[in-house]
Amino acid sequence: MAKVEQAVGQAVMAPVFALDRLQAVPALIGRHEDFLIIAGLAGTARDLTALTNDGAHVYGLAGVMGAAAMMGLGLALAKPERRILVVTGDGELLMNLGALATIAVLNPPNLSIVCVDNGHYGETGYQESHTSRGVDLEKIALGCGLKVARTISREDEIAAGHRLIREGNGTAFVLLRVKPTEPPNFKRNMDPAYCRERFRAALGVA
Amino acid sequence: MDAKAETVANAVSWPDALYDLLRRSGVTQFAYVPDAGHKVLINRALADRDAQAIALTTEEEGVALLAGADLGGGRGVLLMQSSGVGNCINMLSLVKGGRFPFLMLISMRGDFGEGNPWQYPMGQAVEPVLDAMGVICLRAERPEDVAATVAAALTMVFQSGQAVAVLLTQKLIGAKKF
Numbered sequence: 001m002a003k004v005e006q007a008v009g010q011a012v013m014a015p016v017f018a019l020d021r022l023q024a025v026p027a028l029i030g031r032h033e034d035f036l037i038i039a040g041l042a043g044t045a046r047d048l049t050a051l052t053n054d055g056a057h058v059y060g061l062a063g064v065m066g067a068a069a070m071m072g073l074g075l076a077l078a079k080p081e082r083r084i085l086v087v088t089g090d091g092e093l094l095m096n097l098g099a100l101a102t103i104a105v106l107n108p109p110n111l112s113i114v115c116v117d118n119g120h121y122g123e124t125g126y127q128e129s130h131t132s133r134g135v136d137l138e139k140i141a142l143g144c145g146l147k148v149a150r151t152i153s154r155e156d157e158i159a160a161g162h163r164l165i166r167e168g169n170g171t172a173f174v175l176l177r178v179k180p181t182e183p184p185n186f187k188r189n190m191d192p193a194y195c196r197e198r199f200r201a202a203l204g205v206a
Numbered sequence: 207m208d209a210k211a212e213t214v215a216n217a218v219s220w221p222d223a224l225y226d227l228l229r230r231s232g233v234t235q236f237a238y239v240p241d242a243g244h245k246v247l248i249n250r251a252l253a254d255r256d257a258q259a260i261a262l263t264t265e266e267e268g269v270a271l272l273a274g275a276d277l278g279g280g281r282g283v284l285l286m287q288s289s290g291v292g293n294c295i296n297m298l299s300l301v302k303g304g305r306f307p308f309l310m311l312i313s314m315r316g317d318f319g320e321g322n323p324w325q326y327p328m329g330q331a332v333e334p335v336l337d338a339m340g341v342i343c344l345r346a347e348r349p350e351d352v353a354a355t356v357a358a359a360l361t362m363v364f365q366s367g368q369a370v371a372v373l374l375t376q377k378l379i380g381a382k383k384f
Contacts, residue, residue, distance in 0.1 A: 038274065059277055064300045067270035074274025074282065077235055077258050082278075098263030099270075105261060192304035196277065205279025 015131070016153045017119050021178040025116060026051050028152070028161045028176055029085070033057065035112075036075060036203070040068035040088030042123035043183040044116050048087055050186035056202035062190055066096030069113055073103050076111035076171075079203075083110050085165060090117040090131045097140060103171055104145035112165035112172040113141075120180040141173040153177040220349045221246035224356055228283060231360045233309075234258060235275050235282030237268035243313025243379045244285040265290030269297035273306045281364060284310040288317070288332045288373075289325070298339040301369045308341070308369035309359060319381035332373065341369040347377045 025047045029035075032051055037058040039048035045060035052058050061068060072086035093100075093115050103111065119132035131137060141149040147170050152161045161174045189195055200206040225247050228236075236251035237260040238244060251259035262268050268284035275282045291312065301308045315322070316329015333343050342362065346355040352374070359370040 036278070061300075063303070064270065064297055066266070067273070067297060067300055070267045070270035071274030071277070073260070074235065074271035074276075074280065075278045076274075077260070078275040078278030078280025096264075096267065099267055101263055102261065102267055106258070192300065196304045196306065199277050200279065203277075203279065 015119070015136075015177060017117070017132075017177050017179055018153060019155065019158075019176070019178045021047060021116060021118065021176075021181065021183060024152075024155075024158060024176060024178055025087070025114075027158050028114065028165070028174070029087070030162050034166065035083050035085035036079065036199075037085045037087060038068050038071045038075065040086070040092035041065055042089060042092070043118070044068075044087045044089050044092070045188070046183040046186050047116065049188035050184035054186075054188045056198045059195055059199050060188060062192075065092055066099070068092055069096065069099040069103060072111055072113065073099070073106065073108065076108040077106070080108070080110055083112070083166065084108075086111070086113045088113070088115055089122075090115060090119065090129050090137060091121045093137060094130055094135070100141050100144040100146065100173075104141075107146070107170045109168040109170055112174070114161075114165060114174045114176055116176050116178055118178050118180040122180060122182070126180055138173065138175045141175075146171055146173050149173040149175070151175040151177065219246065220352045222250070223353055225250040227353055227356055227360070229254070229257065231281070231364065233281045233283050233360075235260060235272065235280055236285060237262055237271050237282060238285040239263075239265050239268075239287065239290055241285070241287040241313050243287070243374055244311065247285055247311070265293045266297040268310075269294050269301060269308070272308060273300050273304065276306050281307075282309075284308075286310065286312055288312050288314045288329045291332045291335055292328055295335060295339060298336075298341065298369070302340040305367055306369070307363045307367045309363045310341070310371045311356070311374060312371050313374045313379055314376050317381075318376040320376060321381060332371075336371050339369075341371050343371050343373055345373045345375055347375050349378065352378070 039060040068088040076084040316325035
C-alpha cells in the first residue's frame, strides 16, 4: 500500500521539464510590444533580447543576480499605466526569494512575472538548481500571498499563460517549465548605462 | 497662521521636515527595512496616498527597486540601517555600471557611543564599502544639518545622476540604550 502511494505521489509530483524554451517563451509572451520588460541575467536576457531584436523596451541584465523581480516592481509602481513583465530564470529568482514576498504585499495589478524554470544553472555548466530537487516556485509564490500563480509545462497550457500575464487581477506569476537546453545565441548590447538611457528615451522620461 | 498652527509648525521635527523635502523633490517610492531612526519617514510614507511605502525583506531589494523606478521616470529613496549596507554590495553594481541616480538614507549603528559590540564591524565598514562601490557618503551630525545635507544629496542624485548615501549618525539620532 505504501509502495502504491509513493508511486502515485511521484507520478503527480515529479516536475516535467519538457517544453523547448526557443518555442515556449515566444509563444507565452506573444506580442512583446504589449509590455515593458525586465529580463534576468543569462538565459532569459538572451531569450528576450533575441525575441525583440534587442528592443529598447527590454532591460536585460548580465549581472546583479536576483535583481530582476524587484526592478520590475519599481518600474510597475512608477508606470502604473503600462504592463510590466519580468522574465527570469529559476536560479536568478532563487537568489532573492524575498522579492516575491515584497511584491505580493504590494500586489501591483500591472506586473507579471514569468520564471523560465529549466531546473539548472545553464550559464555555469548546467548544474542542477533547487527546482530539480523538489523546490516548487509556484508554491512559494502562492505562499508569499500572490493570488495568481500557474505552472505551465505542456504546450496546451501556454495559451492560458499568455492570457494570465495580460490580466490585471493583481500580480501574476507563471512558472514555465522547460528543458535544460541553450537559449538563443544572440549578441546584445551589454552596456548597462547605454541600455538605461535607451529604455528611458523610448519611454519619453529621459 | 493662528497661534496653535504656528506652535505645531515650530514643533515640526527634523524627520518631518525631511519627509516634506523628499516629497517636494518628487520622491514617491520609500523603500525600507524598518529602523527606529526612520520611524517618522516610514509612517509618513505609509499614510501618504500619493507615495508608496515599500517594505523590503532585505536592503538589496531596494537597490534593484529604485533602479526599476528610474527606468520608468520615478524617484525613490532607500531607508535602512547601516547593517544593511553589506547586503547591498553586489546589487550596487547595477547603480554604478548603469549610472542610475540612487539615494539612500542610512541610520548608523556601530558609530558614536554604540553600546552593542556586534554593531561595530559593519558600522565601521559602511563608508569604505560604499566608497568602493561608487556611492558618495555625506554625514549629518546635528538636527540643523539634516535638511541642508539631504537637499545637497537630492541635487547630486537627481540633477547630477550620482549615487549618494546620507549617513544619519548616532551623534544625530542618539545611540540605542542597552
